[in-house]
Amino acid sequence: MNSPKNNVSPPESMLTKRTAARLWCSVVAAVAMVAAAAGFFGAHVARASELTDLAAEARAAKDSFQAIDAGVLRRAASELRNAMGPLTRLLDRSESGPGWRKYLDWQTLNEVATDESAASESGVDAGLIDRLQMRFETGANGLGMPQFAGVRRALDRYRRAAEAATAADAAERNAQILERLAVALETADADGTSGSLEPVGVVLNELEATGQALELVQRVREVTGHPNLLVDIEESLLATAVNREIDKEEPVNEVIVGTRVRGTGRTVGQVRLDLVPSTTAAAFELVFGAVNHSKTHGGRGPVTVYSTGETRLDASKRIEVDDEDVTVGPTQVSAKARSQPAGIAVSKRFGQKMVRKIASRKSAKIRPQADAEASGKARAKLRRQFDEETAEPIAQARSDYHRRFRQPLLERDWYPDLLALSTSDSRLSVRARKAIADQISAATPAPEPTADAVIAARVHDTAINNVAEITLSGRTLTQEDIEKLAESQQAAMPEAFGSDPDQQPWSITFARRRPIEVDVDDNWLQVTIRGDAFTSGDRSFPGMDIWAAYRVGQVDGDPERLCLIRDGEVQIYPPGFEPGSGDRLSVQETSLRRILTRRFSNIFKEQIEIEPLELPGQLEAAGPLPIAELLVRKDGWISAGWRAKSPEEIPADSESDATELTLVSQP
Numbered sequence: 001m002n003s004p005k006n007n008v009s010p011p012e013s014m015l016t017k018r019t020a021a022r023l024w025c026s027v028v029a030a031v032a033m034v035a036a037a038a039g040f041f042g043a044h045v046a047r048a049s050e051l052t053d054l055a056a057e058a059r060a061a062k063d064s065f066q067a068i069d070a071g072v073l074r075r076a077a078s079e080l081r082n083a084m085g086p087l088t089r090l091l092d093r094s095e096s097g098p099g100w101r102k103y104l105d106w107q108t109l110n111e112v113a114t115d116e117s118a119a120s121e122s123g124v125d126a127g128l129i130d131r132l133q134m135r136f137e138t139g140a141n142g143l144g145m146p147q148f149a150g151v152r153r154a155l156d157r158y159r160r161a162a163e164a165a166t167a168a169d170a171a172e173r174n175a176q177i178l179e180r181l182a183v184a185l186e187t188a189d190a191d192g193t194s195g196s197l198e199p200v201g202v203v204l205n206e207l208e209a210t211g212q213a214l215e216l217v218q219r220v221r222e223v224t225g226h227p228n229l230l231v232d233i234e235e236s237l238l239a240t241a242v243n244r245e246i247d248k249e250e251p252v253n254e255v256i257v258g259t260r261v262r263g264t265g266r267t268v269g270q271v272r273l274d275l276v277p278s279t280t281a282a283a284f285e286l287v288f289g290a291v292n293h294s295k296t297h298g299g300r301g302p303v304t305v306y307s308t309g310e311t312r313l314d315a316s317k318r319i320e321v322d323d324e325d326v327t328v329g330p331t332q333v334s335a336k337a338r339s340q341p342a343g344i345a346v347s348k349r350f351g352q353k354m355v356r357k358i359a360s361r362k363s364a365k366i367r368p369q370a371d372a373e374a375s376g377k378a379r380a381k382l383r384r385q386f387d388e389e390t391a392e393p394i395a396q397a398r399s400d401y402h403r404r405f406r407q408p409l410l411e412r413d414w415y416p417d418l419l420a421l422s423t424s425d426s427r428l429s430v431r432a433r434k435a436i437a438d439q440i441s442a443a444t445p446a447p448e449p450t451a452d453a454v455i456a457a458r459v460h461d462t463a464i465n466n467v468a469e470i471t472l473s474g475r476t477l478t479q480e481d482i483e484k485l486a487e488s489q490q491a492a493m494p495e496a497f498g499s500d501p502d503q504q505p506w507s508i509t510f511a512r513r514r515p516i517e518v519d520v521d522d523n524w525l526q527v528t529i530r531g532d533a534f535t536s537g538d539r540s541f542p543g544m545d546i547w548a549a550y551r552v553g554q555v556d557g558d559p560e561r562l563c564l565i566r567d568g569e570v571q572i573y574p575p576g577f578e579p580g581s582g583d584r585l586s587v588q589e590t591s592l593r594r595i596l597t598r599r600f601s602n603i604f605k606e607q608i609e610i611e612p613l614e615l616p617g618q619l620e621a622a623g624p625l626p627i628a629e630l631l632v633r634k635d636g637w638i639s640a641g642w643r644a645k646s647p648e649e650i651p652a653d654s655e656s657d658a659t660e661l662t663l664v665s666q667p
Contacts, residue, residue, distance in 0.1 A: 068165035083154035126162035144475035146413030157209035194636025205438035228460035241618035263296030335378035450641025468516035504537025548604035
């Protein structure tokens, strides 16, 4: 590629502690998700006929090249403008924004992104777009952030379209792209592995960028576009955070039909969480059901009437969670009071029998009115209290959904392009897919959840690989970044990345393509870390690939203690180097290999036992959950299931610390 037109240096302040923290968390999450297999959480790749048919269609499409018109270029310009939006907002609120705009040649970038430029009679200058794209690929700190990466990808698609519009051999190039697609599909059909389909995403992106074979592209994306992350949680587990018995006694002091009524009431019932069947959202009902038994008395003049009462209290509120928000329905309440006379006392010395008889008739006459009034007051009070006592937890849940889930994922470009939540009457299900334009997701449906699992998680290797590439592509991570993160979090420095008296501070610059990759086979997986460059102290080293393979096993043959057992040693070689081929490493490569072996042998341990799953918040009492299954399949799926603890595994003094829902007794 040509060099930039000037030597403006990129601002340094964009890589903040917060950015470094995210980088480190991404590395740990990507490695630990696989190497620890469950830290978070007989099929073949698609159907043979589908892949074979699609390969044939790809070859047939070679003769259908369409010249690149202004519509394709305008679409590319529109994609670039859309990608510039998040970066514009980032630069607007950053102190280093002006410096970045100068470095990126922002004015020219804006001009290139206009429809007028795309429709210019002189054509789009592919060389200019190439030079702009180069500014996003220098490896400068900050350029790996999602906002920059999105513009870089949009420029790449625009450049491809502009080059194809003027290249004399555009049709021949397109035929070569389609042949690559056909070969990848046929290879996947032959070996049944997910990894064989990895080139497909890049090919589809190239075809889309130039507007070629779009119907074929859509069909391939449908076949290779299954959700690649699925989580199922049983209602019985979720209910442990909510369900509880209520047994509460309180005083009664009300005015019913103009008479002051006093006494005591005991409310016995329960609060529970019910899942509601829904295909469009995760739907829940928070339900309160109880019966209040009361003993009261009230009187006028010399007469005091004693009564017993029973009031049935029911309240519920529906909550729905979808891919955008948490919505709450109105509170539904019902209350029905029924009272029975328990006696009449007369304080007058004379005429008690007559007074009691008159009072008994009047009491019986107004009892239906009194019960109706008591029922109405109970409903109003129950609605008010139910709303008051659920308002804060629901508001907190909505805030957490946006602040701790949606917003962080959007900022990191991790938010799924498909996120579907649903519920049956016994299970909450989450189906997600994450793949950007030059990536694919799963080509096969996920395995069924483990039968006795209260939490079942299925992750496809594409989910891990795609997120790792989005996050780490071309980024540089240093030991200083990790130390600053540990200090800011008041945490211990991870041993494998800490200072070593015998080694200098280090850094790694991740490869742009597949910086961390998971490759799987039946009950086997391999994790590869690709670095384009390394440093140790003042010394610089070329790229190296680091990988370790694991098989699923048991600790001491115990089926209740699953683990990953490393196959052989950690492997460290230059990209493309084939061990045993007769090629030899250079002195510099041998030195780097020795340095990396010490560090990564501590990361990829010989045996990794899968610990029981700790649960957060009010679910904590139900955990930790023992793992019931760990399944790894050659079509890319890693499936884990966690079962509920058996009665023998629950501590005798285990009690829920859930907050009580206080509801005032009714007369």
